[in-house]
Amino acid sequence: MKRKILIAAAVVVLMSLAAYGSLFVAPTESKMGTIQRIFYLHAPSGMVALLSFFVCFVGNLAYVFTRKPKWDWLGVSAAEVGMAFCTVLILTGPIWAHPVWGIWWTWDARLTLTFVLWLLYTSYLLLRTLIEDPDRRALISAIYGIFAFLDVPLVYGSIRWWRTQHPQPVIMGGPGSGLEPTMRKVFWFWFLNLVILMIFFIRERYALEAMREDVRTLEREAEAA
Amino acid sequence: MALLSNTAVLLGKELRTEFRSRELLTTTVVFILTIVVLFSFTFDPSVSESRRFGPGLLWLAFLFAASLMLQPCFLREQTNDTLSALRLSVNDPFAIFLAKLAANTFFLLFTQVLLLPVFSILYNVPVLAAFPQLVLVMFMGSLGLSVTGTALSAISAQARMRELLLPLLLLPLLTPVLIASTEATAALLVPNPTMRWDWLGFLLAFDVVFLTALWLFGEYLLEE
Amino acid sequence: MTRPSFSSTGIRFEKIDKRYGGLYALRRVSLEISAGECVALAGRNGSGKTTLLRIAARLARPSSGAVSFLNGSGESSGMQPPAGFVAHATMVYDELTAEENLLLFARLQGIAEPAARAATLLAEVGLLERRDSLVRTFSRGMRQRVAIARALLNEPAVILFDEPATGLDPQGVSWFAQTLRGLRDSGRTILMSLHGESEVSTLATRAIRLDAGAVVADTRTGANFRSILAFANA
Numbered sequence: 001m002k003r004k005i006l007i008a009a010a011v012v013v014l015m016s017l018a019a020y021g022s023l024f025v026a027p028t029e030s031k032m033g034t035i036q037r038i039f040y041l042h043a044p045s046g047m048v049a050l051l052s053f054f055v056c057f058v059g060n061l062a063y064v065f066t067r068k069p070k071w072d073w074l075g076v077s078a079a080e081v082g083m084a085f086c087t088v089l090i091l092t093g094p095i096w097a098h099p100v101w102g103i104w105w106t107w108d109a110r111l112t113l114t115f116v117l118w119l120l121y122t123s124y125l126l127l128r129t130l131i132e133d134p135d136r137r138a139l140i141s142a143i144y145g146i147f148a149f150l151d152v153p154l155v156y157g158s159i160r161w162w163r164t165q166h167p168q169p170v171i172m173g174g175p176g177s178g179l180e181p182t183m184r185k186v187f188w189f190w191f192l193n194l195v196i197l198m199i200f201f202i203r204e205r206y207a208l209e210a211m212r213e214d215v216r217t218l219e220r221e222a223e224a225a
Numbered sequence: 226m227a228l229l230s231n232t233a234v235l236l237g238k239e240l241r242t243e244f245r246s247r248e249l250l251t252t253t254v255v256f257i258l259t260i261v262v263l264f265s266f267t268f269d270p271s272v273s274e275s276r277r278f279g280p281g282l283l284w285l286a287f288l289f290a291a292s293l294m295l296q297p298c299f300l301r302e303q304t305n306d307t308l309s310a311l312r313l314s315v316n317d318p319f320a321i322f323l324a325k326l327a328a329n330t331f332f333l334l335f336t337q338v339l340l341l342p343v344f345s346i347l348y349n350v351p352v353l354a355a356f357p358q359l360v361l362v363m364f365m366g367s368l369g370l371s372v373t374g375t376a377l378s379a380i381s382a383q384a385r386m387r388e389l390l391l392p393l394l395l396l397p398l399l400t401p402v403l404i405a406s407t408e409a410t411a412a413l414l415v416p417n418p419t420m421r422w423d424w425l426g427f428l429l430a431f432d433v434v435f436l437t438a439l440w441l442f443g444e445y446l447l448e449e
Numbered sequence: 450m451t452r453p454s455f456s457s458t459g460i461r462f463e464k465i466d467k468r469y470g471g472l473y474a475l476r477r478v479s480l481e482i483s484a485g486e487c488v489a490l491a492g493r494n495g496s497g498k499t500t501l502l503r504i505a506a507r508l509a510r511p512s513s514g515a516v517s518f519l520n521g522s523g524e525s526s527g528m529q530p531p532a533g534f535v536a537h538a539t540m541v542y543d544e545l546t547a548e549e550n551l552l553l554f555a556r557l558q559g560i561a562e563p564a565a566r567a568a569t570l571l572a573e574v575g576l577l578e579r580r581d582s583l584v585r586t587f588s589r590g591m592r593q594r595v596a597i598a599r600a601l602l603n604e605p606a607v608i609l610f611d612e613p614a615t616g617l618d619p620q621g622v623s624w625f626a627q628t629l630r631g632l633r634d635s636g637r638t639i640l641m642s643l644h645g646e647s648e649v650s651t652l653a654t655r656a657i658r659l660d661a662g663a664v665v666a667d668t669r670t671g672a673n674f675r676s677i678l679a680f681a682n683a
Contacts, residue, residue, distance in 0.1 A: 064442060064445060112400075116397050116400050119396075119397035120397045120398065123393050123394045123397065126390075126393065127380070127381075127384060127390065127394065130384035130385045130386055130390060131383060131384045131385075133469050133470055134470040134471075135468075135469065135470060136383060139445055140380055140383050140384070140446065143380065143442045143445060143446060144377070144380050144394065146438060146442065147373070147376065147377070147398065147435065147438055148398065150434055150435070150438055151397075151398050151400075151401070154401040154430070154431055154434065155400050155401055157401070157427070158400065158401040158404040158405055158427060159400075159404065161423075161427070162404050162408060165408070216470070216471060217470070217471030218471075220470065220471040220472050221471060221472075227559065230556075231557055234553065234556045234557055235557070238542070238545070238553050241545070241549070242542065242544045242545065245544060246544060304543070305538050305539045305540060305541060305542070305543060306536060306538035306539075306540050307540055307541065307542055309506075309508050309534075309536065309538075309540055310540035310541065310554065310599065311557070312508060313506065313507075313508065313531050313534060314554050314557040314558050315557050448509075448510060449503065449508055449509035449510070
């Protein structure tokens with residue numbers, strides 16, 4: 001318990017540093033002004049969301065081949081954390097875009113992929129609630145999770161290719177593209193922080209899922225007796 | 226090879242069953258027709274507008290239709306537990322998937338080819354010039370719909386709320402098919418139709434990825 | 450029934466566990482069924498009878514333990530045609546005719562001369578005149594006959610029945626008992642789950658009772674045949 005409090009405190013400290021960095025250390029962007037600072041949350045969130053979903057994919061594969069419940073727990077934890085970061089990305093995008101470019105949303109490759117990811121993993125989590133037996137639930141959702149993640153490069157590729165033929169004004173620069181050195185440092189610091197946050201959340205959720213399974217097993221055994 | 230002969234036998238069963246009752250085909254055709262008509266109210270179907278929006282709407286209609294048509298795929302094997310009989314009779318359970326996805330591709334393509342002239346008339350878009358190429362595009366698109374749809378039909382058959390679940394699982398996954406098929410179709414409906422082999426290649430890649438995934442993991446979907 | 454072209458086969462269940470989440474459907478079940486035995490499996494609903502049969506049929510995989518088939522000298526026989534399985538569901542297609550159903554499964558199993566085999570079996574179960582009727586039009590008794598014909602396509606040495614007499618009228622039960630006698634006397638090994646005493650249970654040479662997934666009584670180890678079956682519906 002003490003260890004957990006220490007880790008949480010460390011996370012809070014790091015995030016505070018990151019927030020300070022983005023608000024006060026990084027220089028103001030010349031064209032967009034202060035609102036651009038949300039980029040330090042927006043872009044790394046997207047990268048961490050994808051990273052989370054990759055962890056989910058690994059858990060899914062591992063479960064299908066080993067059938068050990070712990071991989072299922074990892075899968076659902078990573079999926080939920082990924083969804084959280086995905087939601088952050090979708091929410092911060094319009095907040096950034098509207099004051100700067102006057103539009104709430106654009107269907108460029110990255111944003112569209114994010115939306116599709118959001119839908120895919122919502123389906124993954126919804127599917128899980130609709131299967132009773134834990135072993136079937138783990139196996140079926142793992143296979144769907146594998147299909148969903150295999151789709152990710154295909155979705156991204158198809159949208160990008162499509163966009164090269166129907167170009168739109170590029171409004172959200174890529175990470176690190178044309179970033180001044182201090183900005184770049186703040187960006188990667190944020191990325192590191194969010195990765196640490198991701199690991200922290202996944203671990204907590206994993207522990208929660210493990211406990212839930214224990215409780216459910218005890219309940220069932222009590223019922224059967 | 227046992228896998229191919231089993232697939233052929235099962236495909237025969239799927240086709241015979243469907244052509245005897247024609248339930249799926251009829252409802253799918255009517256459904257697509259309804260959507261196509263409804264879509265015509267959402268924009269002014271002049272020739273240039275139709276060329277812009279038509280292919281996308283058409284493929285959207287095909288996608289919706291597929292997500293409904295594919296629901297009974299594995300559900301009907303639960304009625305009398307014929308799935309168990311199939312599992313006992315075939316060596317490789319992949320034959321079951323192959324047969325169903327071949328049948329589904331055929332049914333989808335059949336309804337699409339049937340509705341293409343109707344679409345052409347209602348939206349004043351000429352399709353005769355590039356008809357064979359359009360059929361090829363529709364075949365590749367249908368294959369993409371079927372490979373994923375058959376797999377997800379097996380997945381959703383194991384869950385509650387399965388009728389609502391299949392479209393939810395399937396439609397986001399099919400984004401690449403929608404884009405590729407729409408682009409390839411649009412390129413064939415302009416005055417100088419061109420064949421977009423790059424998009425067809427992309428569809429082929431999509432099919433290969435998911436067919437491989439189905440081959441690797443399909444049997445786990447059927448086990449108890 | 451037809452002259453047997455199978456080799457007598459026994460079944461061995463070794464420490465079979467079957468878990469669904471935390472719930473045990475079968476618990477450390479170990480049984481050996483000798484070739485040619487006709488075993489009645491009794492027990493309440495939910496005692497694990499269906500699960501055990503489906504594991505024997507290789508439709509379900511045990512969570513741990515193994516099921517194997519034994520040849521005449523009691524050793525595991527490697528290559529084995531699957532056991533015939535007649536479940537409570539018919540496992541045939543309503544939208545196909547009786548003959549089409551048998552042809553389908555015969556072809557899938559790679560049986561030589563499928564049409565002839567289908568015709569032979571249809572005649573044996575008394576459905577030859579209804580070969581071109583859709584199974585949808587069949588009564589429960591007739592559906593069971595198609596199911597049995599399907600199970601016998603590959604001349605299995607082992608046949609598994611899951612509550613075969615349920616839903617049959619007295620005539621149907623008689624027919625089934627007669628058929629069962631023929632199968633038993635031809636040397637096949639039979640494992641069937643039953644709900645109580647009947648014309649069918651009298652044909653069994655051994656009875657085993659399951660309760661909450663475990664074997665609690667076996668006539669082989671001295672339990673009373675009738676008492677095993679009598680408590681089946683408690």
